Amino acid sequence: MPQRSKTLFDAEINNPDTDVDFAREIVPVPVDEEMSESFLAYSLSVITSRAIPDARDGLKPVQRRILYSMLNMGIRPDGPHRKSARVVGDTMGKYHPHGDAAIYDALVRLAQEFARPIALIDPHGNFGTLDDPPAAPRYTECRLADAAMEMLAEIDEDTVDHRPTYDGDSTEPECLPGRLPNLLVNGTTGIAVGMATNMAPHNLREVAEAIRLVMTKRRPKPTIDQLLDVLPGPDFPSGGMAIDSEEGGLRQICESGRGSIRLQAKMAPVKLTRSRKGIEVTELPFMVGPEKVVKRINDLIVDGKLPGIHDARNLSDRHHGLRILIECEPHVEPEKLYYDLFRLTPLEETFAVNNVVLVNGVPTTVGLYDLCRHYIDHRLNVVVRRTRYRLGRARDRHHILEGLITALDNIDEVVAIIRGSDDAAEARERLQDALDLTEVQAAHILDMQLRRLTALEKQKIIDERDELIALIDELEKLLGSDQRQRTVVLKELDELVEQFGQDRRTEIVAHQDAPVYEATPVEELTPKAEGPCVVTLSTTGVVGRASVGGRRRSQFGRHDLLTASVEADLGDTVLAVTSAGRVIASSVSAIPEVSGRSRGAGASEVFGTIRSEAVLTLVLPGSDPLALVTAGGTVKRVDLSDADKGRAAKQVIKLKPNDKVEAAFCAPDTAEMVLVSAHGRALRAPIESISVQGRGASGVRGMKLKNGDRIIAAAGAVGDEAVIMVGANGSVDITPVTDIPATGRDGVGTQLDGGEPLAMAVIAPAADLLAEVDDNGKPAKAPVPFPLESGDADHAVVLSVGMPRW
Known part of the structure; x- marks a missing residue:
């Protein structure tokens, strides 16, 4: 200090x-x-230097400086991509003294095709999506796009004013020549202090027609209806549907620059299975990502606010584009779900337009006519300044060529003057006096090469002079004619339309023509559910339900047996436990009924499983804790009290790589668990030795496995069960569970046979293990010797549980 x-x-x-x-x-x-x-x-400062675009080129200062910096760095469309970090650093150091994060964000926006119809920067690398941010600038690369070169074209021909940069070391343009009507085509958004702008993008072809109408119809100027005829409304790169409001939002936007419209996704019903339909979404509202939509729908499903919808998945890819599949509950019509989907999810959004731009440095709210007029005025001014610049260059060149021709016509005198002069200054003065030349002409004569003395070179000079005379005449006519200048602007605009024009992607719908969807009562989306029934699962993965009562013979298909069944009410929910460790809920009423030759439907269809997993068993919510046993010997118990909340699948065990759930069963704390391995070893332990864990836990080791052994069967036992083992050679061995020594978990188990590999194993009560074989050795269907009543349902459906037909 x-x-x-x-x-x-x-x-x-x-x-x-x-x-x-x-x-x-x-x-x-x-x-x-x-x-x-x-x-x-x-x-x-924020309004004029950061957040609000200029009406002439439609760019904010940071966007303009990024493009100008890339032009000076030579990062052009015909060259290689360069690191985005270099562009950000050069822009920040020379022109835009603000944070690098803000500059990079603006650069990314200029390159994202989903954010603007015509990108101004050609990206290379991860520039982000609607749901994910871009990679860091040190990882991405970029270069100017062809459209950016149209924005920067003729900037070196005195077409726009330049001002000193913030440090005074160089200059920067106040605006770009902007041959492309960027503000109308790409739109923009920005938040300043006390004001904001939000301008919608439009179709280039329609914008060109609107500009042509404004330019050619000056007295009287075009009406709002005439402008809407050629440019009906915004055109968003994401497509979708733009619905005009009842108060005339599009007309209000065109007239005053302020208003709002509704944007809706494009959806279509699709048939998924025989009993289930879905909704396919192919276009979304502007700047809405598919993951956002899917997450919102699934959250509402879990909260029970979207009845009738089972699941939503994002199936988008680079080959087929955007695709969201919304899966309905069985027998529910997709059109009945549109109202809630539009009301509760981002499938419908409101786009509020606020056309605030800088006009002569003043924030101004402008309509469509004024936007077109500002572009026209700017381009006319650019054409005039460009023409004056080119005219001056042409006159200067013509003046020099006239001096060279004079010198060639008097070459002997020129040579004599040069040879007789002491230095270049004396020679220049003597040439000026002798041939009536200007100082510039005399200087170029002294710099003239000897090869220009040939007849061919002289003819080239004469031809160039004649071309310049014609060019000067044309440029002078252009400067003197307002109509010629307007024709040039329209011609250049038509060239842009030819190069960058695209078909309209957003459908404009009038309010009275828009489809109307009304709320559907919940009871119509939920099938009426009442009455007891039995839900069964077979070995081939077929799920079906049958009403309790009446006499019915078993209708299994060939090589098909029941593996699980539960008794429930039509209004209940049943849970499917899969080999991938997932629990998937489904209403009982949504399961196809067993009738006639139909035994139900595939479990993958009913529960929506993926290809690599299989349904192991069926359980009811609120049952005893569910025990899961994997092929690698891991055991886990999980509570099922809230497993029926929502429709989305719940992962209840964290599996190790290449491991899967081999068996699943519900058992009380007083039961024992029995595990059987492929090498014929069995382990018997109290089930209460396995603590109940949360869904994200991996479980504990239940049995030690050696030499490539794996678990092939597991079940809960209460006393009179038996283990039936079928060897790979066809032998069958039955061992009561009570003959297996009781040990703790994490043991190696007891060898039950001679160590031969097992083909399969079943653990079930001996009284339920029945098989009937006729005299010719073929299996026969065991008849049900009693009516299928409610209290006997469990006993009826476990006849031959797990027993193959051999």
Whole structure:
């Protein structure tokens, strides 16, 4: 600390009453006055230098500086991509003294095709999606796109004014020549202080027609209806459907620059299976990502706010584009779900337009006509300044060529003057006096090469002079004719349409023509559910339900047996446990009924499983804890009290790589678990030795396996069960569970046979293990010797549980 400052500081600390002046002059200023002046300066800076685009080129300062910096760096469409970090650094160091994150974000927006119809930067690398951010600038590369070159074209021909950069080292353009009507085509968004802008993108072909109408029909100027005929509304790169409001939102936007419209996704019903339909979404509202939609729908399903919908999946890819599949519950018509989907999810959004732009540095809200007029005025000014520049260059060149021709016509005199002069200055003066030349002409004569003395070179000079005379005449006519200037603007605009024009992607729908979807009562989306029934699962993965009561013979197909069954009510929920460790809920009423020759439907169809998993068993919510046993010997118990909440599948065990769930069963704490391995070893342990864990846990080791052994069967036992083992050679061995020594978990088990590999194993009560074989050795279907009553359902459906037909 300087000595004087330290002395003043010590004086104030040691004697607070001492009057010490820290400034030469103290000017009292009211707080409200200082805040208003400072805030005003800050707000004006944000409005004019950061957030609001210029009406001429439709660019914010940071966007303009990025493009200008890339042009000066030579990063053009015909060259290689360069690191985005280099562009950000050059822009920040030379033109835009703000944060690198903000500059990179603006650069990314200029390159994202889903954010603007015509990108100004050609990206290379991960520039993000609607759901994911882009990679860091050190990983991505970029270069100017062809459209950006149209924005920057002729910038070196004195077409726009330049101003000093923030440090005064160089200059930057106040706006770009902007041959492309960027503001109308790409739109923009920005938040300033006390105001904001949100401009919709439009179709280039329609914008060109609107500009042509404004340019050619000046008195009287075009009406709103005439403008809407050629440019009916925004055209978003994501497509979708734009619905005009009842109050005429599109007309209001065109007229005043403010208004709102509804954006809806494009959806179509699709048939998934015989009993289930779905909704396919192929286009979304502007700036809405598919993952956002899928997450919102699935969250609403879990909360029970979207009845009639089973699941939503994002099936988009780079080959087929956007595709979201919304799966309905069985026998539910998709059209009945549209109302809730549009009301509760981002499948419908409102786009509020607020056309605030800088006109001569002043924030102004403008309509479609004014936007077209500002573009026309800017382009006419660019054409005039460009023509003047080119005319001046042509006249200068013509002046030089006239001097060269004069020199060639008097070459002997020119040579004599040059040879007789002491230096170049004397030769220049003597040439000017002798041939009536200007200083510029004389200087170029002295610089003329000897090869220009040939007849061929002289003819080239004469031809170039004649071409320049014609060009000068054409440029002078262009400067003198307003109609010619307008024709040039329209011609250049037509060339852009030919190069960058695209078909309309967003469908414009009038309010009276828009489809109307009404709310569907919940009872219509949920099938009537009443009455007891039995839900069964067979070995071939067929799930079906049958009403309890009446006499029915078993109708299994060949090589098909029941593996699981539960008795429930039509209004209940049944849970399917899969080999992937997932629990999937389905309403009992949604399961196909067993009738006639139909035995139900495939479990993958009913529960929506993936190809690599199989349904192992069926359980009811609120049952005893579910025990899961994997092929690798891991055992886990999980509570099923909330497994029926929502329709989405729930992962209930964290599996190791290449492991799968081999068996699943519900058992009380008083039961025992029995595990059987492929090498014929069995382990018997109390089930309560396995603690109940949460869904994200991996479980504990139940049995130690050696030499490539794996678990092939597991079940809960209460006393009279038996283990039936079928060897790979066809032998069958039955061992009561009570003959297996009871041990704790994590043991190696007991060898039950001679160590031969097993083909399969079944653990079930001996009374339920029945098989009937006729005299010719063929299996026969066992008749049910009693009516299928409610109390006997379990006994009826476990006849031959797990027994193959051999």
